[in-house]
Amino acid sequence: MTTVNSVLGPLEVADLGFTLTHEHLFTASAGIQRTYPELFGDFQVLTNEVVSALSEARDGGVRTIIEVSTLDLGRDIRFLADMAARTGVNIIAATGIWRDIPRSLWNRTPDEIAPLFVREIEQGIEGTGVRAGIIKVANDAEGVTREGEIILRAAARAAKQTGVRISTHSYAPGRVGEQQVAIFEDEGLDLNRVYIGHSNDSTDLEYLLGLVARGVWLGFDRHGTALPIGPDGEGRAQTLAALIKAGAGNRVMVSHDWSVLGVSRTSDPRASRGYNSDGWLYAKRRLFPRLLELGITQEQIDQLNVDNPRHFLGG
Numbered sequence: 522m523t524t525v526n527s528v529l530g531p532l533e534v535a536d537l538g539f540t541l542t543h544e545h546l547f548t549a550s551a552g553i554q555r556t557y558p559e560l561f562g563d564f565q566v567l568t569n570e571v572v573s574a575l576s577e578a579r580d581g582g583v584r585t586i587i588e589v590s591t592l593d594l595g596r597d598i599r600f601l602a603d604m605a606a607r608t609g610v611n612i613i614a615a616t617g618i619w620r621d622i623p624r625s626l627w628n629r630t631p632d633e634i635a636p637l638f639v640r641e642i643e644q645g646i647e648g649t650g651v652r653a654g655i656i657k658v659a660n661d662a663e664g665v666t667r668e669g670e671i672i673l674r675a676a677a678r679a680a681k682q683t684g685v686r687i688s689t690h691s692y693a694p695g696r697v698g699e700q701q702v703a704i705f706e707d708e709g710l711d712l713n714r715v716y717i718g719h720s721n722d723s724t725d726l727e728y729l730l731g732l733v734a735r736g737v738w739l740g741f742d743r744h745g746t747a748l749p750i751g752p753d754g755e756g757r758a759q760t761l762a763a764l765i766k767a768g769a770g771n772r773v774m775v776s777h778d779w780s781v782l783g784v785s786r787t788s789d790p791r792a793s794r795g796y797n798s799d800g801w802l803y804a805k806r807r808l809f810p811r812l813l814e815l816g817i818t819q820e821q822i823d824q825l826n827v828d829n830p831r832h833f834l835g836g
């Protein structure tokens with residue numbers, strides 16, 4: 522039996538069900554929630570919005586969410602565990618570091634940082650005993666920077682030691698996934714354990730199929746997004762349909778990168794509904810029906826969020 526750490530304990534990967542592979546309950550910069558809580562408005566209002574969005578997703582058939590918020594995205598591990606307990610949605614939490622790499626890590630070595638990630642996987646986060654089930658890393662338009670490379674190498678070493686998978690944030694228009702793959706290859710990491718996220722900010726099939734050929738998984742994990750990069754909703758649907766028709770439907774996973782409250786948005790927990798009123802059900806309500814119209818079968822659609830996450834996390 523193969524298991525993955527969820528915030529409420531190990532889960533059989535066979536029982537993950539319909540899984541969204543890259544989401545956030547809410548995001549903030551490191552320390553903000555504790556230091557300047559007034560920026561969140563009434564935290565109870567935000568909590569109620571998260572419970573309602575998770576319950577809506579659960580009632581719509583979402584069983585598991587991989588919540589890829591790290592220290593520098595304001596990860597609140599107690600909140601994640603509480604939300605999983607209250608809604609029944611499985612939540613898989615992340616170790617690793619996002620784009621705001623703390624200066625405290627800039628002059629550390631990968632071998633100093635990897636054990637921090639390993640501890641969060643094997644023992645727990647912030648003394649809670651709640652363990653991480655995924656390792657998150659991030660490189661954006663600037664590519665893999667000097668300090669970014671330190672984090673990637675630390676993540677690879679933690680992944681090799683623990684078997685836990687890596688999920689990246691990448692800047693697909695700049696083909697940054699290829700830079701990430703190069704570092705992981707150099708570290709001797711099995712690329713079947715790597716998910717290159719935000720790949721659907723690109724429509725370049727040559728780039729996308731090239732990554733698949735290298736052996737990584739693709740996250741088509743931005744749908745219903747307000748971000749000013751990449752194609753619109755129709756472009757994202759068409760690229761995904763083309764990728765499936767090219768035979769890569771067994772290597773791609775669909776998610777939204779939706780957050781009830783985003784790190785760079787206002788304190789209004791309803792603002793994210795302004796650009797995506799469907800929340801975590803956008804794919805089921807809008808994308809999948811469009812894929813059917815584009816000639817993709819229901820069986821191929823089911824593979825994206827049920828079979829593929831299971832194989833990625835446990836295969």
Ligand SMILES: [Zn+2]
Pocket residue numbers: 543544545589690778
């Ligand atoms: Zn994200």
